[in-house]
Amino acid sequence: MLKFENLSLNIPDTTKPRVVIIGGGFGGINLAKHLNNKDFQIVMFDKQNYHGFWPLLYQVATAGLEPDSIAEPLRKLFDEDYKDFHFRLVRVTGVNPQAKTVVTLIGELKYDHLIIATGTKANFFGNEQVQKYSFPLKTIPEALNLRSQLLQSFEQASITKDPDIRQALLNFVIVGAGPTGVELAGSLAEMRKHVLPGDYPGLDFSKMNIYLVEGLDRVLPPMAPESSKKTHEYLTEMGINIKLNTLVEAYDGEVVTLKGGEQIRSHTVVWAAGVTGALIDGLPKEVVARGGRVLVNRFNQVEGFPDIYAIGDIAMMKTDKYPNGHPGVAQPAIQQGRLLAKNLNRALRGEKMEEFEYFDKGSLAIIGRSRAVADLPGNRHLSGFFAWIIWLVVHIYYLIGFRSKLIVLTNWMYRLFTYERGTRLIIRPFVRPGDKQAQEFMLKNEMG
Amino acid sequence: MLKFENLSLNIPDTTKPRVVIIGGGFGGINLAKHLNNKDFQIVMFDKQNYHGFWPLLYQVATAGLEPDSIAEPLRKLFDEDYKDFHFRLVRVTGVNPQAKTVVTLIGELKYDHLIIATGTKANFFGNEQVQKYSFPLKTIPEALNLRSQLLQSFEQASITKDPDIRQALLNFVIVGAGPTGVELAGSLAEMRKHVLPGDYPGLDFSKMNIYLVEGLDRVLPPMAPESSKKTHEYLTEMGINIKLNTLVEAYDGEVVTLKGGEQIRSHTVVWAAGVTGALIDGLPKEVVARGGRVLVNRFNQVEGFPDIYAIGDIAMMKTDKYPNGHPGVAQPAIQQGRLLAKNLNRALRGEKMEEFEYFDKGSLAIIGRSRAVADLPGNRHLSGFFAWIIWLVVHIYYLIGFRSKLIVLTNWMYRLFTYERGTRLIIRPFVRPGDKQAQEFMLKNEMG
Incomplete structure (x- = not known):
């Protein structure tokens, strides 16, 4: 039987900077894929063991596709080629920015860079x-x-x-x-x-x-x-x-x-x-915008916390072209994940980080x-x-x-x-x- | 909300002989496929809405295949081409041979021919x-x-x-x-x-x-x-x-x-x-053999009940070559289902029924x-x-x-x-x- 007291995160100690990614969605996996694998230890937490292609989820509901057609196990996406990558199937409950730790159900973990990529959840507007x-x-x-x-x-x-x-x-x-x-x-x-x-x-x-x-x-x-x-x-x-x-x-x-x-x-x-951001505890109210999103600057940094980042649907980045944030689709998450990986690689080499600019590839919808x-x-x-x-x-x-x-x-x-x-x-x-x-x-x- | 009192089997009345098949396994579907569609009304009951290819079930358990690779919806197998075929997703609880009715959770139904094709279930030997x-x-x-x-x-x-x-x-x-x-x-x-x-x-x-x-x-x-x-x-x-x-x-x-x-x-x-027959209530003890199987003659008729048949794993047919019954695999069920369909077609035309003889095509097992x-x-x-x-x-x-x-x-x-x-x-x-x-x-x- 499962006993809480026997569980721990079991992440190996490291001298490399540790990047902790919360969420294996479009943002999280694109970040992990493009981080320089030799320079960072990467830890990913998710409460599902798979990455889903959610634009096709309605097909699963209407018996058009089976789950495995739209989902891939995260452990399969990050296989032997990712040497210092550690996935844990456990929910993150909070963050402690002072101690620089994330809090999970089975223990805390120190981070050097924390990336919140938790996406959104259904919003019932309190009903x-x-x-x-x-x-x-x-x-x-x-x-x-x-x-x-x-x-x-x-x-x-x-x-x-x-x-x-x-x-x-x-x-x-x-x-x-x-x-x-x-x-x-x-x-x-x-x-x-x-x-x-x-x-x-x-x-x-x-x-x-x-x-x-x-x-x-x-x-x-x-x-x-x-x-x-x-x-x-x-x-x-x-x-x-x-x-x-x-x-x-x-x-x-x-x-x-x-x-x-x-x-x-x-x-x-x-x-x-409707949806609302899947927030985690521990961030001050000032950084939470409308719709439960986390306010970030052009480097996806959370305002006031240079080593905490938010990407994808959970992030609210206001730009001239997108004063109310980016659309809640896959592309901004993918692009932000990739750029943040590039920026973390750069920062490690002492280079300057690049500002995010959304490249809109267009939108599609199928009716029949x-x-x-x-x-x-x-x-x-x-x-x-x-x-x-x-x-x-x-x-x-x-x-x-x-x-x-x-x-x-x-x-x-x-x-x-x-x-x-x-x-x-x-x-x-x-x-x-x-x-x-x-x-x-x-x-x-x-x-x- | 579901209310029992509002449910009924809703099977249309008919002047044709009604064949009631309990179970959509290998025996049941092969019987239904080969019955003369114009001469009989066919009613099939199952508590699952699909037919499964169970020899590959272990592949679903070990993440090799998704369920839809080994299962087909019964309603899809019996589509528009089967004019007077009626599937109901409901469990049969018993049979009343005197009244010639099957008893389900939501009502009884008269039958002319009843086929028990319920297969087996896991046997824990009382532990x-x-x-x-x-x-x-x-x-x-x-x-x-x-x-x-x-x-x-x-x-x-x-x-x-x-x-x-x-x-x-x-x-x-x-x-x-x-x-x-x-x-x-x-x-x-x-x-x-x-x-x-x-x-x-x-x-x-x-x-x-x-x-x-x-x-x-x-x-x-x-x-x-x-x-x-x-x-x-x-x-x-x-x-x-x-x-x-x-x-x-x-x-x-x-x-x-x-x-x-x-x-x-x-x-x-x-x-x-181990497995044991998935028996239904209402049959006398004398027709139940070792392992919860129903004793049948060479026409798959249950001893003493000429309009009740058992086919496949649930049937125990003792022959000279198979004195302890046939092996519990797909082939006897398929062959018995097909022959019984042929025999019912024949009997309707006043022709003589044919005795079952198992044609062993061999057995296979994969290890790796x-x-x-x-x-x-x-x-x-x-x-x-x-x-x-x-x-x-x-x-x-x-x-x-x-x-x-x-x-x-x-x-x-x-x-x-x-x-x-x-x-x-x-x-x-x-x-x-x-x-x-x-x-x-x-x-x-x-x-x-």
């Missing part, structure tokens, strides 16, 4: 009821929960006598029309058209409704208005019910109440409405087959088949590791020709917390 | 302590639990101060040297050699021990003595500690006690020592790369590279569905060249029931 009953989509277990819930909804709809409950099972509400919400809605609409009627011949899929609820006045608010407009058209063509300027007020697990009073009965509400939008550098916008091809190429290219790319490619090629989705497995049935009858049902069914 | 603490390997969730446990063992060994606990984490005990036990042991030995030292540079893998414990006097007892001998050689070459004529007496989660008194400290004990054994028809035996190639070809061929085959092929081809295993993801951390500290550890780590 505990919504948090309890809705499905976030930020991690692989959450995506698998949502997948089980989607498939179980159709199974349950097949054996329900009550038409109101059947309708509630067939109503899917996605809150937030950012990239995750839009891509999930599109993916569900494709399933409704091509996959589900064959799987569930007893169900009437004209009664399956997909609602996409957005608080702002357009879908894909981070993208250009042209792309939002085209995306709105695509979503409408695909039969998705869009509700703009609409906020969710309450959800009790049965009924969603929108601001203004409208109600939708639904057993599946996906929460893709042959339906995508692209904001390209130079204020150009693309949509339709060619945007879709660009989306495919870019996503395959960025998936880390040869193996993942090959499998994703195989799956996609197959699906391109067949419209099929292979991974409709309820690996672990999901039971809503507190739903005793569902629990009893699963138990009696010997499921999971 | 509740072993059942509580050891890892069975019969289902995908169990394989994923074991995968998490294996990977978590190395992570925990990396942060353990106590050398005794570290050793217990690095001792793996597999009970039962049938195909599952042998293939799992071989797979673990390959990981120890090719994958783990790179992933865990801080651990000394010369201290990782793999024990294979077998109650009989040779490994792979269902195969020919020649193959057992060769397999024993291979396992020994690969550094696996084989203990024959050895029974497990107790396991408290920390220490395995063998009959005779020897003790092994281990946190991971895999139970692959280029190390496999084959018992071929005609009492021929093969081992080494050619047996390994045969094993590869046969397993790829039998994997159901084009997509699975392609992905398995891709993964394997890649691994053939690189020795790599890509899916080392702890998707859901496993916590041993009752281990409060481990639970607290996971919770505080925000894992899972």
